[in-house]
Amino acid sequence: MSVAELESREIQLEAPSGLGSEAWRRLRRNPGAIIGFIFVLAFVFAAVFAPLIAPYGPLDQAKAGILDTQSPSADYWFGLDELGRDEFSRVIYGARYSLLIGVVSVAVGLSIGLLLGAIAGYVGGFIDSLIMRVMDIMLSVPGLLLAIGIVAALGQGLWQIMVAVGVTNIPIFARLLRGSVLAQRESDFVLAARAVGVRRRVILASHILPNAISPVIVQGTLALATAIIDVAGLGFLGLGPQDPATPEWGTMLAGSDRYLQSAPYLAIIPGLAIVVSVLGFNLIGDGLREALDPKLRGRS
Amino acid sequence: MARRLRKPVALLAVALVALTAASLGGAGHQSRTLVFGASRDPLILDPILVSDGESLRPIRQIFEGLMTVVPGTARVGPSLARSFKASNKGRTYTFALRKGVRFHDNTQFNAQAVCFNFKRWYNFKGPFQSSAATSYWQSIFGGFQTTVGNTSAPVGQQQSLFRSCQVVNRYTARINLTRPSASFIGALSLPSFSISSPAALRRYEADKAELRGGSPVFTGSYGFEHPTGTGPFRFESWRRGERLTLARFSRYWGPKAHLSRIIFRPITTNAGRLQALQTGEVQGYDLVDPQDMATIRSNRSLRLLNRPQFNVAYVAINQQQEPMNRLAVRQAVAYGLDRQAVIRSSIYAGRGEVAHAFMPPSLPGYAKNVKKYKYDPARSRRLLQGAGLRLPVRIEFWYPSGVQRPYMPDPPRIFQAFAASLERAGFDVVPRSAPWSPDYLNAAQTGKAGHLHLLGWTGDYADADNFLGEFFQAPKPQWGFNNRAIHRILERAEAETNTKKRTALYQQANRQIMQFLPGIPYAHTKPALGFQTRVRGYIASPVSLEPFRLVFYGGGT
Numbered sequence: 001m002s003v004a005e006l007e008s009r010e011i012q013l014e015a016p017s018g019l020g021s022e023a024w025r026r027l028r029r030n031p032g033a034i035i036g037f038i039f040v041l042a043f044v045f046a047a048v049f050a051p052l053i054a055p056y057g058p059l060d061q062a063k064a065g066i067l068d069t070q071s072p073s074a075d076y077w078f079g080l081d082e083l084g085r086d087e088f089s090r091v092i093y094g095a096r097y098s099l100l101i102g103v104v105s106v107a108v109g110l111s112i113g114l115l116l117g118a119i120a121g122y123v124g125g126f127i128d129s130l131i132m133r134v135m136d137i138m139l140s141v142p143g144l145l146l147a148i149g150i151v152a153a154l155g156q157g158l159w160q161i162m163v164a165v166g167v168t169n170i171p172i173f174a175r176l177l178r179g180s181v182l183a184q185r186e187s188d189f190v191l192a193a194r195a196v197g198v199r200r201r202v203i204l205a206s207h208i209l210p211n212a213i214s215p216v217i218v219q220g221t222l223a224l225a226t227a228i229i230d231v232a233g234l235g236f237l238g239l240g241p242q243d244p245a246t247p248e249w250g251t252m253l254a255g256s257d258r259y260l261q262s263a264p265y266l267a268i269i270p271g272l273a274i275v276v277s278v279l280g281f282n283l284i285g286d287g288l289r290e291a292l293d294p295k296l297r298g299r300s
Numbered sequence: 301m302a303r304r305l306r307k308p309v310a311l312l313a314v315a316l317v318a319l320t321a322a323s324l325g326g327a328g329h330q331s332r333t334l335v336f337g338a339s340r341d342p343l344i345l346d347p348i349l350v351s352d353g354e355s356l357r358p359i360r361q362i363f364e365g366l367m368t369v370v371p372g373t374a375r376v377g378p379s380l381a382r383s384f385k386a387s388n389k390g391r392t393y394t395f396a397l398r399k400g401v402r403f404h405d406n407t408q409f410n411a412q413a414v415c416f417n418f419k420r421w422y423n424f425k426g427p428f429q430s431s432a433a434t435s436y437w438q439s440i441f442g443g444f445q446t447t448v449g450n451t452s453a454p455v456g457q458q459q460s461l462f463r464s465c466q467v468v469n470r471y472t473a474r475i476n477l478t479r480p481s482a483s484f485i486g487a488l489s490l491p492s493f494s495i496s497s498p499a500a501l502r503r504y505e506a507d508k509a510e511l512r513g514g515s516p517v518f519t520g521s522y523g524f525e526h527p528t529g530t531g532p533f534r535f536e537s538w539r540r541g542e543r544l545t546l547a548r549f550s551r552y553w554g555p556k557a558h559l560s561r562i563i564f565r566p567i568t569t570n571a572g573r574l575q576a577l578q579t580g581e582v583q584g585y586d587l588v589d590p591q592d593m594a595t596i597r598s599n600r601s602l603r604l605l606n607r608p609q610f611n612v613a614y615v616a617i618n619q620q621q622e623p624m625n626r627l628a629v630r631q632a633v634a635y636g637l638d639r640q641a642v643i644r645s646s647i648y649a650g651r652g653e654v655a656h657a658f659m660p661p662s663l664p665g666y667a668k669n670v671k672k673y674k675y676d677p678a679r680s681r682r683l684l685q686g687a688g689l690r691l692p693v694r695i696e697f698w699y700p701s702g703v704q705r706p707y708m709p710d711p712p713r714i715f716q717a718f719a720a721s722l723e724r725a726g727f728d729v730v731p732r733s734a735p736w737s738p739d740y741l742n743a744a745q746t747g748k749a750g751h752l753h754l755l756g757w758t759g760d761y762a763d764a765d766n767f768l769g770e771f772f773q774a775p776k777p778q779w780g781f782n783n784r785a786i787h788r789i790l791e792r793a794e795a796e797t798n799t800k801k802r803t804a805l806y807q808q809a810n811r812q813i814m815q816f817l818p819g820i821p822y823a824h825t826k827p828a829l830g831f832q833t834r835v836r837g838y839i840a841s842p843v844s845l846e847p848f849r850l851v852f853y854g855g856g857t
Contacts, residue, residue: 059723243731261591
């Protein structure tokens with residue numbers, strides 16, 4: 001590394017604006033991330049344009065009066081489910097639930113977690129220990145178990161699932177952000193800002209957070225994948241949306257056990273949908289982690 | 301070294317051979333135990349307090365009543381009573397009791413024990429008067445001696461059918477009724493009216509209970525740890541959610557059981573029960589999913605046992621919920637349910653037929669010429685609009701979760717199919733579900749289960765009163781209507797002792813009911829049990845209550 005490079009690296013450290021394009025360049029060169037992007041794009045596309053893609057409604061019987069399974073064919077790509085509904089259309093519509101619940105629950109977890117983590121990390125002292133001990137307690141209960149408990153307490157329904165999965169995400173984000181805030185708090189530019197009398201709130205918002213945020217972005221992407229799994233898991237355990245006809249992937253998967261021997265595709269297809277979307281987010285998350293890693297920064 | 305080893309090795313070899321022999325010859329000797337796959341744990345083993353199949357199954361083995369259902373039929377035969385005589389125009393019944401019968405706690409069965417039990421039931425107070433606690437007593441006998449502090453007794457409850465019980469002599473008991481009843485003897489065959497040991501009832505505080513959140517909670521240990529009857533099997537142990545073990549009662553008055561032990565294991569899913577049967581974890585199970593019947597039939601070491609059709613599945617309508625009190629809306633529901641498609645679907649897999657009445661066609665009193673409602677969504681919409689309602693009409697539709705019943709193999713799917721067909725017929729269906737027991741049953745029985753809910757009934761004995769009378773003889777919160785004509789005709793039919801007149805009355809009642817549409821029956825099914833082929837002597841019963849006393853292991857595997 002030449003002296004000039006070293007200098008530029010230091011400059012970059014203090015100039016978060018340069019981070020985006022640099023990371024993006026490295027991300028594009030990661031084949032895993034590209035595959036992840038393709039999966040996630042397909043997933044988001046399916047969710048947004050479901051009514052245009054799906055040949056049938058998620059609740060429509062493809063053939064009137066016939067409530068029975070039918071193997072995949074040219075007419076029905078993924079076959080018909082046990083009530084004569086087009087499985088392809090249902091899987092496409094199912095993307096909406098997974099995406100919606102995933103994004104909302106991660107947003108819930110992220111926003112509350114960030115707030116708590118930033119306060120704990122920057123204020124420190126008693127408040128730090130208080131927040132962190134509460135987070136520890138929440139972390140000591142396995143995520144899905146906590147979510148089950150919350151859904152059981154709130155009752156079944158879409159927003160209850162979002163809240164449940166969101167709450168399980170709070171401690172993860174809070175801990176993560178607290179750690180990186182602590183690391184940044186003692187850095188030179190923060191000390192400098194403090195020395196010239198910048199107010200604490202401003203330091204936190206405009207100097208510490210932008211530099212502490214990159215692990216959170218990575219974690220957020222990975223949390224989306226976990227959220228999709230958790231939502232499907234809740235659906236599989238019968239704690240999904242109230243209406244059993246909802247084409248939520250986990251619910252569809254849970255309902256297929258009666259037909260495992262006669263129509264195995266009813267289990268395979270929603271299962272694959274879950275795998276593809278989760279894998280997509282995981283690949284992107286891993287790619288982002290590498291792209292945003294400060295140790296790798298500056299290397300070509 | 302080698303010398304010293306030889307002896308242990310030889311011993312080990314002998315032991316291994318012995319073990320292998322034992323496991324191979326197991327069928328004949330050590331395994332006189334039958335493990336039976338139940339779909340759930342029983343609720344409690346105090347007969348009078350339950351009405352669900354999974355509780356009644358072990359109760360049928362531990363306890364006996366005055367009368368019983370002859371195995372394999374729905375006919376009523378003698379049990380603890382050898383015979384009975386009706387007098388006083390059907391208001392008095394004198395029972396000649398069996399002698400030399402002992403309870404499992406070694407106390408004697410006699411007329412005093414009979415009257416002790418009847419008086420206990422009649423004098424129930426507080427939580428025991430909840431319809432969730434004593435639903436059979438309330439539907440057969442109506443009321444209690446006093447109804448103090450009672451919150452959920454049936455609406456419009458009449459005076460109790462039971463008047464008194466007299467000990468005539470040691471082995472003769474007399475029961476006096478307040479009015480004649482033709483179905484009284486049949487009702488006594490219900491396992492709910494089994495006779496418990498008075499000493500055990502007292503010692504283990506069978507009458508202790510409290511109300512929690514409106515549901516009765518029993519705090520005595522009788523029904524959980526010390527159920528004591530006269531049956532061929534006695535209670536041994538019960539680890540909740542794991543296993544309920546009954547052991548052969550060696551002092552049983554009749555032919556003793558072949559099995560030395562029965563273990564009931566709750567396995568909640570159909571797939572799990574099938575798997576347990578395939579691996580030999582259980583030797584038999586009830587409620588075979590219509591989907592799995594081919595699998596069992598094609599396996600030579602397994603066997604399917606059919607039950608005669610003796611049930612009805614229905615969509616109940618609660619008329620307390622607007623606008624269900626209007627006939628046109630109920631008709632719209634009837635025309636809006638695609639029952640044919642549901643019966644033909646993979647849910648029933650050829651094991652059901654469309655029901656047109658609230659009782660099975662095999663019973664006297666069934667009427668063929670009732671009004672029938674074929675699926676016609678356009679007509680439903682016209683009816684709703686004709687009633688001045690704006691489409692779609694929003695209705696709450698309840699279905700139970702985590703349960704399969706003989707008449708209802710897959711409630712969520714039945715619900716989905718019906719909801720879809722109702723939505724085409726101008727309704728907007730709001731789905732609601734609750735765990736079967738106690739939430740769903742409580743909600744249904746207390747009239748809190750929305751506009752529509754799924755339910756059904758398996759008959760207990762061959763009498764139309766056990767179906768129509770059970771549903772509609774008195775106003776019930778479940779249906780939320782008061783139709784004097786229907787209640788009255790069922791009361792008359794119950795009291796009528798002339799068989800021909802009685803049959804005609806029930807036929808008339810069937811026609812009136814299908815005009816009035818308190819609900820819509822949709823299926824009669826032929827349920828089945830799965831067994832290992834070597835299990836013999838299990839006589840499938842239309843009333844779903846089989847005596848395990850007759851079961852034995854045959855040769856071969």
